[in-house]
Amino acid sequence: xxxxxxxxxxxxxxxxxxxxxxxxxxxxxxxxxxxxxxxxxxxxxxxxxxxxxxxxxxxxxxxxxxxxxxxxxxxxxxxxxxxxxxxxxxxxxxxxxxxxxxxxxxxxxxxxxxxxxxxxxxxxxxxxxxxxxxxxxxxxxxxxxxxxxxxxxxxxxxxxxxxxxxxxxxxxxxxxxxxxxxxxxxxxxxxxxxxxxxxxxxxxxxxxxxxxxxxxxxxxxxxxxxxxxxxxxxxxxxxxxxxxxxxxxxxxxxxxxxxxxxxxxxxxxxxxxxxxxxxxxxxxxxxxxxxxxxxxxxxxxxxxx
Amino acid sequence: xxxxxxxxxxxxxxxxxxxxxxxxxxxxxxxxxxxxxxxxxxxxxxxxxxxxxxxxxxxxxxxxxxxxxxxxxxxxxxxxxxxxxxxxxxxxxxxxxxxxxxxxxxxxxxxxxxxxxxxxxxxxxxxxxxxxxxxxxxxxxxxxxxxxxxxxxxxxxxxxxxxxxxxxxxxxxxxxxxxxxxxxxxxxxxxxxxxxxxxxxxxxxxxxxxxxxxxxxxxxxxxxxxxxxxxxxxxxxxxxxxxxxxxxxxxxxx
Numbered sequence: 001x002x003x004x005x006x007x008x009x010x011x012x013x014x015x016x017x018x019x020x021x022x023x024x025x026x027x028x029x030x031x032x033x034x035x036x037x038x039x040x041x042x043x044x045x046x047x048x049x050x051x052x053x054x055x056x057x058x059x060x061x062x063x064x065x066x067x068x069x070x071x072x073x074x075x076x077x078x079x080x081x082x083x084x085x086x087x088x089x090x091x092x093x094x095x096x097x098x099x100x101x102x103x104x105x106x107x108x109x110x111x112x113x114x115x116x117x118x119x120x121x122x123x124x125x126x127x128x129x130x131x132x133x134x135x136x137x138x139x140x141x142x143x144x145x146x147x148x149x150x151x152x153x154x155x156x157x158x159x160x161x162x163x164x165x166x167x168x169x170x171x172x173x174x175x176x177x178x179x180x181x182x183x184x185x186x187x188x189x190x191x192x193x194x195x196x197x198x199x200x201x202x203x204x205x206x207x208x209x210x211x212x213x214x215x216x217x218x219x220x221x222x223x224x225x226x227x228x229x230x231x232x233x234x235x236x237x238x239x240x241x242x243x244x245x246x247x248x249x250x251x252x253x254x255x256x257x258x259x260x261x262x263x264x265x266x267x268x269x270x271x272x273x274x275x276x277x278x279x280x281x282x283x284x285x286x287x288x289x290x291x292x293x294x295x296x297x298x299x300x301x302x303x304x305x
Numbered sequence: 306x307x308x309x310x311x312x313x314x315x316x317x318x319x320x321x322x323x324x325x326x327x328x329x330x331x332x333x334x335x336x337x338x339x340x341x342x343x344x345x346x347x348x349x350x351x352x353x354x355x356x357x358x359x360x361x362x363x364x365x366x367x368x369x370x371x372x373x374x375x376x377x378x379x380x381x382x383x384x385x386x387x388x389x390x391x392x393x394x395x396x397x398x399x400x401x402x403x404x405x406x407x408x409x410x411x412x413x414x415x416x417x418x419x420x421x422x423x424x425x426x427x428x429x430x431x432x433x434x435x436x437x438x439x440x441x442x443x444x445x446x447x448x449x450x451x452x453x454x455x456x457x458x459x460x461x462x463x464x465x466x467x468x469x470x471x472x473x474x475x476x477x478x479x480x481x482x483x484x485x486x487x488x489x490x491x492x493x494x495x496x497x498x499x500x501x502x503x504x505x506x507x508x509x510x511x512x513x514x515x516x517x518x519x520x521x522x523x524x525x526x527x528x529x530x531x532x533x534x535x536x537x538x539x540x541x542x543x544x545x546x547x548x549x550x551x552x553x554x555x556x557x558x559x
Contacts, residue, residue, distance in 0.1 A: 166420045166421075169419060169420055169421065169422040170416075170419050170420050172422075173414055173418075173419035173422075173426060173430070174408075174409060174412040174414040174419070174426075174429075174430075174433075175414055175416055175419040176419065177398075177402060177405060177406050177409070178406065178409055180395065180397055180398055180402075180406075181395050181398070181406040181409075183395075183397055184394070184395030184396055184397045184398060185393040185394065185395055187357060187377070187389075187393055188389065188393035188394070188395065188469075189395075189406070190356075190357075190376065190377035190378045190381070191355055191357075191377050191378075191380075191381055191386065191387055191393075191470075192378075192381060192386075192406055192407045192409050192410070192469065192470075192472075192473055193378050193381035193382050193409045193410035193473055194378055194406070194409050195376070195378045196378070197376075202416060248397065
């Protein structure tokens, strides 16, 4: 719980350091990515099931909510909820067969799922605007429109703290223990009476729903959405954030998302060498901190004491 | 009264008959040992009894009712627990959490309650933690409760598996070579632990190569050779069976 309080404090005090709208924008993107990563970490870090297709669920949330709101005139909150539910439903349907696969095969299957969603988004231009993207109405409730960087910052900050709280609760419960157990040894988990298929599916559906919610929020915040956010590269980015921050560490997912979202902005001083430096930072981190940023630093701090 | 009964049990792997037409009956409250040379099908048999393998033929009865379980977790729910010959520890957890995970069948926890940290969950967790600590104490690992599982020595991990299996309160506990790789003093401790398990009223199936251990604790011994039953009976009968001596004990066994 101390970690949660620390996160809440960071969210509450960060605006003191945010000088302009651009800074707020980065902070909001960090928050949205962190929400996705906390969810994805339940699947990858805790349950030990890799997914290379979560940008697809992010995209279903983003495009689903955008299409319902822009093309069919749904109130944005309803479209947001419907798109999130749709992603969860798809994850539930698709998850049952593909979560039987393990390791590389599961990675391939989720990769395929992500690519299919990405292709649908790109080609169904009647609804999605195709490669050009589409504009998305702002979030509004009962005549009040959520506008401005500051309002969005507080919404995303609040949601991030809530997501982390839910994730910590889940991990610290019999359900979370079952997830970690099947990561440790699936056969031993089964023999202990843990329904591994059900628990994998739970982590898959939860992470998909969270990704879709963050996707829908991203679309409404930005006011515009392009297929790039749905594609393979974004899926990889999300996984990298989780691994970089530290698998099986909820705060690791937050830190990973924060560092990898903000770092490219800071590295713009290196101009054309930006991506080289970015890659270098990541390689060095993984070589010297193979367990990820937060678990390694936590272990170091523990040894000092 | 028989707790578990098997009739015509068989398992083939692409034409290789690992277990063939096996009939046996395990009496409630007994220690039932399965011995046989390497490759005789002992571990395959345990995998059939825990749902890890699906039998090619044959049937199982638990309490004289046909066993309906299909997936391993359903066998666990029916009251069958086990340990593994090649350790299957949750190395990403502490020793205590390993045992708590073994308690899964007896924890009632909906996803919503877990997400929202329902108050009654805290009490249940507390009880689960205490029981897990007691079980670690029971198998002689009280000192390791807080330790990460991957920090435990090999002999301790063998007992950690037993504690985890006990947390599920199995009626039938299958121990797959619990003494393999242990030194003589650890084997004596394991022997005593198996006796204490029996005293708890748990029916035990023991697969083991250490004949001294087997002959000391078993009420009934089943000898397998090439997936078939070679002999069975009490320890004395099996020990004096000429076929067993030829196939197994005679070949340099102790």
